[in-house]
Amino acid sequence: MTAAFVPTLNDELEQRQRSGAFTLLNQVSSWLLVVSGALVVFAMIVLSQQGWINGLGHLFGARDDTIGRWLLAAKLAVVLFPYLVFCVPGGVVQCDVADAESLSGAGAFADLAQRFDDWSSAYGAFLGGSDAVKMNWFCGGVLLGGFLQMAVPGWALTTEGWRPRFDLKRSEPVRAVARLMGPTVLGSAVYLINMTVSRFVGLSLNDAAVSVLNYAQRLMELPIGVFAVAVSTVVFPLISRYAARGDMDQLGVAYRKGMRLILMVNIPAAVGLALLAEPIIRLVFQNGKFHSADTRLMIPVLIVSALGLPFLAFVNLALRAFYAQKDTSTPVRAAILSFFVNLGLSIALMGPLSIVGLAVAGNVAVVAQAWYLQRKLTRKTPQLALLHLLGGLGKIAIASSVMGLVVAAGWWVASRNLPATRRRCGGRDCFGGGRCIGLWWCAMVFADRRPRRTCCLDRAFQGASEARKGVSSA
DSSP: OHHHHHHHHHHHHHHHHHHHHHHHHHHHHHHHHHHHHHHHHHHHHHHTOHHHHHHHHHHTTOOHHHHHHHHHHHHHHHHHTTHHHHHHHHHHHHHHHHTOGGGHHHHHHHHHHTTHHHHHHHHHHHHOOOHHHHHHHHHHHHHHHHHHHHHHHHHHHHTTTOOOOOOOOOOHHHHHHHHHHHHHHHHHHHHHHHHHHHHHHHTTTOTTHHHHHHHHHHHHHHHIIIIIHHHHHHHHHHHHHHHHHTOHHHHHHHHHHHHHHHHHHHHHHHHHHHHTHHHHHHHHTOSTTOOHHHHHHHHHHHHHHHHTHHHHHHHHHHHHHHHHTTOOHHHHHHHHHHHHHHHHHHHHHHHHHTHHHHHHHHHHHHHHHHHHHHHHHHHHOGGGOOGGGHHHHHHHHHHHHHHHHHHHHHHHHHHHHSOHHHHHHTHHHHHHHHHHHHHHHHHHHHHOSOHHHHSSTHHHHHHHHHHHHHHHHO
16 A cells, blocks of 8 residues: 555646645545545455354364354454554555654654554553453554554644545545555565465465474564665665656665665575574474474575565565556566475475475566666666665675574684573574674675765655655745
8 A cells, every 4th residue: 555655646746736635635544545445345245254253164064163263263253353444544654654854753753653563462461361361462562553553644644734534536646546456465475475375375385384384484574674664764765865856866766775775684684594593493382392303494494585685675675666666567477487486396395396496486576676676776777776785785695694694604613612401592692693793794894884974764865855845945
């Protein structure tokens, strides 16, 4: 939704200033409220039919415990589905907040509010009680967090002159958002689609394949979510603004700067994740029914998955460069290419390489998507070519290699001198992780000796501020 809304919002800012942006916000939010509200009502009615769900389970021969889990999931879904009414319009409101420099704090608080489910779950666990009581605390936190995600940015925008109004007018900007939304969903979600395909293929291998792939993906989400998505979120409104103004030179500068930041973090992250796969898996997962044999099974899968991390981060921003220019067809073609590469290689490699083959197929699919996107970007807009990044990428590669050698040597020494029982506890693993973070930071500083120019996000915020001032004075 954001990929479709932000470019259209910037067009309105260029043509009609804030009044046009606020009108578009009211219209899009109204339509999203109607659609999400209808979906929520329908889902709540269907899922509240416990007898129908129970009969359907017996019809397909499900066991009683399985039907019980279905009934519990349906009951919780009825409680949680109203979250959709809050988060969908709230995401659009946050896009407007992202374009207002003075409201960045409100946007940050709205993101923080999304984690109320974690806080409420912890508080419920602290109070004790049955599992049902703890789950009620969790559901309450989810709903409260969703409401604040919408309410806080909305309140902040009212201080800038926005007045919420229900408006279902199908204006041309609204139709433009609708036209862009469908293709952007496919272009952005192909990674998740490929992961789903890999899991389905993995079901034919063994019982552990799906779990191992899922756990590896969870570990990959940390550097992607914290760094790649964060940088893309900052850069996307900026390059959309430059695209709306037709300033392709500045668009190219912002794109390369964002890409450099993303790769400067994710290349060392990939090296560290691959080299420390064993202690990370042991520390995070090896407990209860997850045994050392499961750790050994997951290590090569995580190593292979980590090698694709920089390309996945690359795709995250490259897609936004197309969306900023309202080009949705190229990302769709790249998604189709990625899908068929993943499907074909998964079937071909699942036999000889088992679960690792599925991870290899996913990586090759991401590399193919990244290559196709950047090739088309360079042809479409020469200013977005990455030739100027080659020197910086060389420094990042050298620094990451040095960091990798130090980390590998440190883990080799620790694994041979630390008792096995303490290694399983993970105490030294945590200490090693702290040293790796320090080495990682040193690698990033070495990779770019001009920190005041390109090594911090405040330059991206400053660029956004300059763009806003330029529009205001126009």
